[in-house]
Amino acid sequence: MKTCLIVDDSKVIRMVARKILQELEFETIEAADGKIALEACQSKMPEAVLLDWNMPVMSGIEFLREMRALPGGDAPVVVFCTTENDIEHIQEAIEAGANEYIMKPFDSEIIQVKFAQVGLL
Amino acid sequence: MKPEDFDFISKLINEQSGLVLTRDKAYLLESRLMPVARKRGLNGLEDLIAGMRARVDKELTQEVMEAMTTNESFFFRDIKPFEIFRENILPHLLQSRADKKSFRIWCAAASSGQEPYSLAIILNEEASKLAGWRTEIVGTDISVDILNKAKAGLYSQFEVQRGLPIQLLLKYFTKQGDMWQANSKIASMVQYKEYNLLDSLLPLGKFDVVFCRNVLIYFDQKNKTKVLEGISTLLPDDGVLFMGGAETVLGISDKFKPVSGQRGVYSLTRNG
Known part of the structure:
Protein backbone atom coordinates (compact mmCIF):
# COMPACT_ATOMS: atom_id res chain seq x y z
CA MET A 1 0.00 0.00 0.00
CA LYS A 2 1.33 3.43 -0.98
CA THR A 3 1.49 6.24 1.53
CA CYS A 4 0.19 9.73 0.80
CA LEU A 5 1.08 12.66 3.03
CA ILE A 6 -1.80 15.16 3.10
CA VAL A 7 -0.57 18.66 3.91
CA ASP A 8 -3.29 21.24 4.51
CA ASP A 9 -4.06 23.60 7.38
CA SER A 10 -7.78 22.93 6.98
CA LYS A 11 -8.99 20.00 9.04
CA VAL A 12 -12.02 19.64 6.77
CA ILE A 13 -9.93 19.48 3.59
CA ARG A 14 -7.63 16.91 5.22
CA MET A 15 -10.63 14.81 6.15
CA VAL A 16 -12.14 14.98 2.64
CA ALA A 17 -8.80 14.17 1.02
CA ARG A 18 -8.19 11.34 3.51
CA LYS A 19 -11.52 9.71 2.64
CA ILE A 20 -10.89 9.98 -1.11
CA LEU A 21 -7.33 8.67 -0.86
CA GLN A 22 -8.24 5.82 1.44
CA GLU A 23 -10.85 4.74 -1.10
CA LEU A 24 -8.05 4.74 -3.65
CA GLU A 25 -6.20 2.41 -1.26
CA PHE A 26 -3.61 4.83 0.05
CA GLU A 27 -2.36 4.82 3.58
CA THR A 28 -2.58 8.45 4.67
CA ILE A 29 -0.65 10.61 7.07
CA GLU A 30 -1.46 14.24 7.73
CA ALA A 31 0.30 17.50 8.45
CA ALA A 32 -1.21 20.93 9.16
CA ASP A 33 1.72 22.92 7.78
CA GLY A 34 4.92 22.59 5.78
CA LYS A 35 7.18 22.28 8.80
CA ILE A 36 5.30 19.31 10.25
CA ALA A 37 5.22 17.77 6.76
CA LEU A 38 8.98 18.19 6.40
CA GLU A 39 9.56 16.45 9.72
CA ALA A 40 7.35 13.58 8.54
CA CYS A 41 9.41 13.30 5.34
CA GLN A 42 12.68 13.34 7.29
CA SER A 43 11.42 10.40 9.28
CA LYS A 44 10.07 8.49 6.24
CA MET A 45 9.52 9.62 2.66
CA PRO A 46 5.96 8.99 1.45
CA GLU A 47 5.22 7.86 -2.10
CA ALA A 48 2.89 10.81 -2.65
CA VAL A 49 2.21 14.26 -1.21
CA LEU A 50 -1.05 16.18 -1.64
CA LEU A 51 0.04 19.73 -0.89
CA ASP A 52 -1.76 22.97 -0.04
CA TRP A 53 0.00 26.27 -0.83
CA ASN A 54 -1.02 28.78 1.82
CA MET A 55 -0.38 27.51 5.31
CA PRO A 56 0.97 29.05 8.54
CA VAL A 57 4.56 28.41 9.71
CA MET A 58 5.77 27.01 6.36
CA SER A 59 4.00 27.31 3.00
CA GLY A 60 3.57 24.49 0.54
CA ILE A 61 6.10 25.88 -1.93
CA GLU A 62 8.74 26.34 0.82
CA PHE A 63 8.10 22.78 1.98
CA LEU A 64 8.42 21.45 -1.58
CA ARG A 65 11.79 23.16 -2.17
CA GLU A 66 13.18 21.90 1.15
CA MET A 67 11.81 18.39 0.69
CA ARG A 68 13.27 18.06 -2.81
CA ALA A 69 16.69 18.95 -1.33
CA LEU A 70 16.51 16.16 1.27
CA PRO A 71 18.17 12.77 0.65
CA GLY A 72 15.52 10.74 -1.24
CA GLY A 73 13.44 13.90 -1.64
CA ASP A 74 13.24 13.52 -5.38
CA ALA A 75 11.17 10.35 -5.02
CA PRO A 76 7.72 11.45 -3.77
CA VAL A 77 5.16 12.42 -6.39
CA VAL A 78 3.87 15.83 -5.35
CA VAL A 79 0.42 17.04 -6.32
CA PHE A 80 -0.37 20.61 -5.32
CA CYS A 81 -3.96 21.18 -4.22
CA THR A 82 -4.65 24.86 -3.74
CA THR A 83 -6.96 27.80 -4.39
CA GLU A 84 -4.07 29.55 -6.18
CA ASN A 85 -5.22 29.13 -9.78
CA ASP A 86 -3.16 31.61 -11.78
CA ILE A 87 -0.56 30.60 -14.32
CA GLU A 88 2.32 32.17 -12.34
CA HIS A 89 1.63 30.02 -9.28
CA ILE A 90 1.28 26.88 -11.41
CA GLN A 91 4.59 27.57 -13.17
CA GLU A 92 6.33 28.31 -9.88
CA ALA A 93 5.07 25.00 -8.48
CA ILE A 94 6.28 23.02 -11.50
CA GLU A 95 9.69 24.72 -11.38
CA ALA A 96 9.97 23.82 -7.69
CA GLY A 97 9.35 20.17 -8.54
CA ALA A 98 5.58 19.60 -8.37
CA ASN A 99 4.38 16.74 -10.57
CA GLU A 100 0.74 17.79 -10.83
CA TYR A 101 -1.49 20.63 -9.76
CA ILE A 102 -5.10 20.62 -8.60
CA MET A 103 -7.01 23.88 -8.36
CA LYS A 104 -9.56 23.85 -5.54
CA PRO A 105 -12.40 23.09 -5.35
CA PHE A 106 -11.78 19.47 -6.23
CA ASP A 107 -13.75 16.24 -6.15
CA SER A 108 -12.83 12.57 -5.94
CA GLU A 109 -12.82 12.23 -9.72
CA ILE A 110 -10.24 14.99 -10.18
CA ILE A 111 -7.96 13.46 -7.54
CA GLN A 112 -8.35 10.03 -9.08
CA VAL A 113 -7.61 11.24 -12.63
CA LYS A 114 -4.63 13.36 -11.56
CA PHE A 115 -3.15 10.56 -9.44
CA ALA A 116 -3.58 8.15 -12.34
CA GLN A 117 -1.82 10.55 -14.70
CA VAL A 118 1.27 10.73 -12.53
CA GLY A 119 1.38 6.94 -12.21
CA LEU A 120 0.18 6.65 -8.63
CA LEU A 121 -2.80 4.46 -9.55
CA MET B 1 -44.47 11.11 -15.54
CA THR B 70 -25.42 15.53 -24.16
CA ASN B 71 -22.91 13.71 -22.02
CA GLU B 72 -20.11 14.91 -19.85
CA SER B 73 -16.70 14.40 -21.29
CA PHE B 74 -13.10 14.22 -20.08
CA PHE B 75 -9.79 15.15 -21.65
CA PHE B 76 -7.75 12.00 -22.37
CA ARG B 77 -10.67 9.97 -21.07
CA ASP B 78 -9.46 6.63 -19.65
CA ILE B 79 -5.83 7.59 -20.58
CA LYS B 80 -5.04 4.20 -22.17
CA PRO B 81 -6.74 4.68 -25.58
CA PHE B 82 -4.74 7.87 -26.07
CA GLU B 83 -1.52 6.09 -25.13
CA ILE B 84 -2.37 3.38 -27.67
CA PHE B 85 -3.05 6.05 -30.28
CA ARG B 86 0.29 7.78 -29.59
CA GLU B 87 2.43 4.67 -29.19
CA ASN B 88 0.89 2.26 -31.71
CA ILE B 89 -1.51 3.86 -34.14
CA LEU B 90 0.35 7.09 -34.89
CA PRO B 91 3.70 5.37 -35.67
CA HIS B 92 1.81 3.06 -38.04
CA LEU B 93 0.14 6.01 -39.77
CA LEU B 94 3.48 7.80 -40.11
CA GLN B 95 5.00 4.78 -41.76
CA SER B 96 2.10 3.59 -43.92
CA ARG B 97 1.03 7.08 -45.09
CA ALA B 98 4.56 8.35 -45.71
CA ASP B 99 3.84 8.77 -49.42
CA LYS B 100 0.74 10.91 -49.24
CA LYS B 101 1.67 12.46 -45.87
CA SER B 102 -1.90 12.83 -44.67
CA PHE B 103 -4.47 11.14 -42.50
CA ARG B 104 -7.91 11.89 -41.11
CA ILE B 105 -9.37 11.15 -37.68
CA TRP B 106 -13.06 11.20 -36.83
CA CYS B 107 -14.47 11.69 -33.34
CA ALA B 108 -18.00 10.41 -33.86
CA ALA B 109 -19.45 11.89 -30.67
CA ALA B 110 -17.24 14.89 -30.07
CA SER B 111 -19.50 16.30 -27.37
CA SER B 112 -17.91 19.44 -25.89
CA GLY B 113 -14.62 18.84 -27.67
CA GLN B 114 -12.43 17.15 -25.05
CA GLU B 115 -11.69 14.09 -27.19
CA PRO B 116 -10.77 15.90 -30.44
CA TYR B 117 -8.68 18.45 -28.53
CA SER B 118 -6.88 15.61 -26.70
CA LEU B 119 -5.98 14.13 -30.09
CA ALA B 120 -4.92 17.55 -31.39
CA ILE B 121 -2.62 17.87 -28.35
CA ILE B 122 -1.03 14.48 -29.08
CA LEU B 123 -0.42 15.46 -32.72
CA ASN B 124 1.10 18.76 -31.55
CA GLU B 125 3.35 16.97 -29.10
CA GLU B 126 4.56 14.82 -32.02
CA ALA B 127 4.82 17.82 -34.36
CA SER B 128 8.47 17.17 -35.24
CA LYS B 129 7.46 13.87 -36.87
CA LEU B 130 4.52 15.47 -38.64
CA ALA B 131 6.32 18.32 -40.39
CA GLY B 132 4.89 18.61 -43.91
CA TRP B 133 1.91 16.39 -43.07
CA ARG B 134 -1.72 17.31 -43.48
CA THR B 135 -3.72 15.97 -40.57
CA GLU B 136 -7.40 16.46 -40.08
CA ILE B 137 -9.55 15.85 -37.01
CA VAL B 138 -13.30 15.96 -37.56
CA GLY B 139 -15.59 16.09 -34.54
CA THR B 140 -19.28 15.43 -35.00
CA ASP B 141 -22.20 15.40 -32.61
CA ILE B 142 -25.96 15.40 -32.87
CA SER B 143 -26.23 18.36 -30.52
CA VAL B 144 -25.73 21.86 -31.94
CA ASP B 145 -25.41 23.39 -28.47
CA ILE B 146 -22.64 21.08 -27.39
CA LEU B 147 -20.79 21.60 -30.67
CA ASN B 148 -20.95 25.35 -30.13
CA LYS B 149 -19.25 24.77 -26.80
CA ALA B 150 -16.67 22.57 -28.49
CA LYS B 151 -16.00 25.21 -31.15
CA ALA B 152 -15.65 27.92 -28.51
CA GLY B 153 -13.02 25.77 -26.78
CA LEU B 154 -13.77 27.49 -23.47
CA TYR B 155 -13.72 25.31 -20.37
CA SER B 156 -14.25 25.81 -16.67
CA GLN B 157 -11.52 25.12 -14.14
CA PHE B 158 -13.42 21.99 -13.17
CA GLU B 159 -13.54 20.73 -16.77
CA VAL B 160 -9.86 21.25 -17.57
CA GLN B 161 -8.90 19.32 -14.46
CA ARG B 162 -10.80 16.28 -15.64
CA GLY B 163 -8.01 14.55 -17.46
CA LEU B 164 -5.74 17.33 -18.68
CA PRO B 165 -2.22 17.12 -17.25
CA ILE B 166 -1.12 20.48 -15.83
CA GLN B 167 1.82 20.89 -18.24
CA LEU B 168 -0.49 20.43 -21.22
CA LEU B 169 -3.00 22.86 -19.73
CA LEU B 170 -0.32 25.54 -19.56
CA LYS B 171 0.92 24.75 -23.05
CA TYR B 172 -2.37 24.58 -24.95
CA PHE B 173 -4.77 26.81 -23.01
CA THR B 174 -4.82 30.41 -21.93
CA LYS B 175 -6.60 31.63 -18.85
CA GLN B 176 -9.51 33.99 -19.39
CA GLY B 177 -10.95 35.05 -16.07
CA ASP B 178 -12.17 31.86 -14.42
CA MET B 179 -12.18 29.95 -17.72
CA TRP B 180 -9.52 28.31 -19.85
CA GLN B 181 -9.43 28.85 -23.62
CA ALA B 182 -8.01 26.29 -26.07
CA ASN B 183 -5.31 28.10 -28.03
CA SER B 184 -5.06 28.26 -31.80
CA LYS B 185 -2.46 25.46 -31.92
CA ILE B 186 -5.15 22.90 -31.16
CA ALA B 187 -8.33 24.82 -32.06
CA SER B 188 -7.22 25.19 -35.67
CA MET B 189 -6.72 21.44 -36.03
CA VAL B 190 -10.31 20.41 -35.39
CA GLN B 191 -13.37 20.88 -37.58
CA TYR B 192 -16.80 20.39 -36.05
CA LYS B 193 -19.97 19.30 -37.83
CA GLU B 194 -23.47 18.55 -36.64
CA TYR B 195 -24.18 14.95 -37.59
CA ASN B 196 -26.61 12.19 -36.73
CA LEU B 197 -24.88 8.81 -36.67
CA LEU B 198 -28.03 7.18 -37.98
CA ASP B 199 -27.79 9.14 -41.24
CA SER B 200 -25.62 7.88 -44.08
CA LEU B 201 -22.00 8.37 -43.01
CA LEU B 202 -20.61 8.52 -46.54
CA PRO B 203 -20.78 12.34 -46.88
CA LEU B 204 -18.19 12.58 -44.10
CA GLY B 205 -15.56 11.06 -46.38
CA LYS B 206 -12.92 8.45 -45.57
CA PHE B 207 -11.07 8.25 -42.27
CA ASP B 208 -7.97 6.41 -41.11
CA VAL B 209 -8.97 6.33 -37.44
CA VAL B 210 -12.42 6.57 -35.88
CA PHE B 211 -13.14 7.26 -32.22
CA CYS B 212 -16.67 6.13 -31.38
CA ARG B 213 -16.31 5.68 -27.65
CA ASN B 214 -19.16 5.27 -25.17
CA VAL B 215 -21.73 6.21 -27.80
CA LEU B 216 -23.18 2.94 -28.99
CA ILE B 217 -24.02 1.87 -25.44
CA TYR B 218 -27.02 4.18 -25.74
CA PHE B 219 -28.22 2.61 -29.01
CA ASP B 220 -30.36 -0.46 -29.57
CA GLN B 221 -28.93 -3.53 -31.29
CA LYS B 222 -30.20 -2.66 -34.76
CA ASN B 223 -28.76 0.85 -34.70
CA LYS B 224 -25.46 -0.32 -33.18
CA THR B 225 -25.07 -2.65 -36.13
CA LYS B 226 -26.04 0.09 -38.58
CA VAL B 227 -23.47 2.54 -37.20
CA LEU B 228 -20.65 -0.03 -37.05
CA GLU B 229 -21.30 -1.19 -40.60
CA GLY B 230 -21.37 2.44 -41.70
CA ILE B 231 -18.04 3.14 -40.01
CA SER B 232 -16.50 0.08 -41.65
CA THR B 233 -17.21 1.58 -45.09
CA LEU B 234 -15.28 4.74 -44.22
CA LEU B 235 -12.09 2.96 -43.19
CA PRO B 236 -9.23 1.68 -45.35
CA ASP B 237 -8.16 -1.93 -44.81
CA ASP B 238 -5.70 -0.95 -42.05
CA GLY B 239 -8.05 1.60 -40.44
CA VAL B 240 -8.85 1.36 -36.75
CA LEU B 241 -11.87 1.98 -34.59
CA PHE B 242 -11.68 2.97 -30.92
CA MET B 243 -14.66 2.04 -28.77
CA GLY B 244 -15.28 2.41 -25.02
CA GLY B 245 -13.63 -0.08 -22.69
CA ALA B 246 -17.00 -1.56 -21.72
CA GLU B 247 -18.24 -1.81 -25.30
CA THR B 248 -17.97 -4.73 -27.69
CA VAL B 249 -18.66 -5.61 -31.32
CA LEU B 250 -19.42 -9.23 -30.40
CA GLY B 251 -22.85 -10.20 -31.65
CA ILE B 252 -23.34 -6.75 -33.17
CA SER B 253 -21.18 -6.66 -36.26
CA ASP B 254 -18.76 -9.03 -37.92
CA LYS B 255 -17.03 -6.18 -39.74
CA PHE B 256 -14.68 -5.55 -36.82
CA LYS B 257 -12.48 -7.64 -34.59
CA PRO B 258 -10.64 -6.62 -31.40
CA VAL B 259 -6.93 -5.90 -31.74
CA SER B 260 -5.04 -8.20 -29.41
CA GLY B 261 -3.45 -6.41 -26.45
CA GLN B 262 -5.08 -3.08 -27.28
CA ARG B 263 -8.28 -2.87 -25.28
CA GLY B 264 -11.03 -0.91 -27.02
CA VAL B 265 -9.25 -0.95 -30.41
CA TYR B 266 -10.81 -2.76 -33.36
CA SER B 267 -9.56 -3.50 -36.86
CA LEU B 268 -11.52 -4.58 -39.89
CA THR B 269 -12.14 -8.29 -40.38
CA ARG B 270 -11.69 -7.83 -44.12
CA ASN B 271 -8.03 -7.08 -43.35
CA GLY B 272 -7.59 -10.75 -42.42
Missing part, protein backbone atom coordinates in the same frame (compact mmCIF):
# COMPACT_ATOMS: atom_id res chain seq x y z
CA LYS B 2 -47.33 9.12 -17.04
CA PRO B 3 -46.23 5.85 -18.68
CA GLU B 4 -47.81 6.88 -22.00
CA ASP B 5 -45.88 10.16 -21.92
CA PHE B 6 -42.64 8.32 -21.20
CA ASP B 7 -43.31 5.91 -24.06
CA PHE B 8 -44.11 8.74 -26.46
CA ILE B 9 -40.98 10.68 -25.69
CA SER B 10 -38.62 7.70 -25.55
CA LYS B 11 -39.95 6.51 -28.93
CA LEU B 12 -39.43 9.94 -30.46
CA ILE B 13 -35.89 10.17 -29.06
CA ASN B 14 -35.11 6.67 -30.30
CA GLU B 15 -36.38 7.45 -33.79
CA GLN B 16 -34.42 10.65 -34.10
CA SER B 17 -31.17 9.86 -32.33
CA GLY B 18 -31.03 6.10 -31.79
CA LEU B 19 -30.81 6.65 -28.03
CA VAL B 20 -32.55 3.91 -26.08
CA LEU B 21 -34.36 4.91 -22.89
CA THR B 22 -35.80 2.17 -20.74
CA ARG B 23 -38.41 2.93 -18.07
CA ASP B 24 -35.81 2.80 -15.31
CA LYS B 25 -34.29 5.91 -16.91
CA ALA B 26 -37.43 8.02 -16.29
CA TYR B 27 -35.44 10.01 -13.71
CA LEU B 28 -32.91 10.93 -16.42
CA LEU B 29 -35.68 12.13 -18.68
CA GLU B 30 -37.19 14.26 -15.93
CA SER B 31 -33.92 15.73 -14.71
CA ARG B 32 -32.80 16.68 -18.19
CA LEU B 33 -36.11 17.94 -19.54
CA MET B 34 -37.17 20.09 -16.60
CA PRO B 35 -34.59 22.77 -17.49
CA VAL B 36 -35.93 22.77 -21.08
CA ALA B 37 -39.48 23.26 -19.80
CA ARG B 38 -38.34 26.02 -17.44
CA LYS B 39 -36.37 27.79 -20.16
CA ARG B 40 -39.51 27.91 -22.30
CA GLY B 41 -41.73 29.11 -19.47
CA LEU B 42 -43.80 25.93 -19.55
CA ASN B 43 -45.62 24.64 -16.50
CA GLY B 44 -43.81 21.36 -16.37
CA LEU B 45 -43.10 18.20 -18.27
CA GLU B 46 -46.75 17.62 -19.15
CA ASP B 47 -46.88 20.90 -21.07
CA LEU B 48 -43.58 20.15 -22.72
CA ILE B 49 -44.74 16.74 -23.86
CA ALA B 50 -48.05 18.19 -25.06
CA GLY B 51 -46.04 20.63 -27.17
CA MET B 52 -43.99 17.81 -28.60
CA ARG B 53 -47.07 15.72 -29.35
CA ALA B 54 -48.51 18.62 -31.34
CA ARG B 55 -45.34 18.47 -33.47
CA VAL B 56 -45.73 22.11 -34.41
CA ASP B 57 -42.53 23.27 -32.78
CA LYS B 58 -39.50 21.64 -34.35
CA GLU B 59 -37.13 23.65 -32.19
CA LEU B 60 -38.66 22.18 -29.05
CA THR B 61 -38.00 18.66 -30.30
CA GLN B 62 -34.43 19.66 -31.18
CA GLU B 63 -33.91 21.12 -27.69
CA VAL B 64 -35.21 17.93 -26.11
CA MET B 65 -32.86 15.86 -28.29
CA GLU B 66 -29.93 18.01 -27.24
CA ALA B 67 -30.80 17.78 -23.56
CA MET B 68 -31.02 14.00 -23.78
CA THR B 69 -27.95 13.29 -25.90
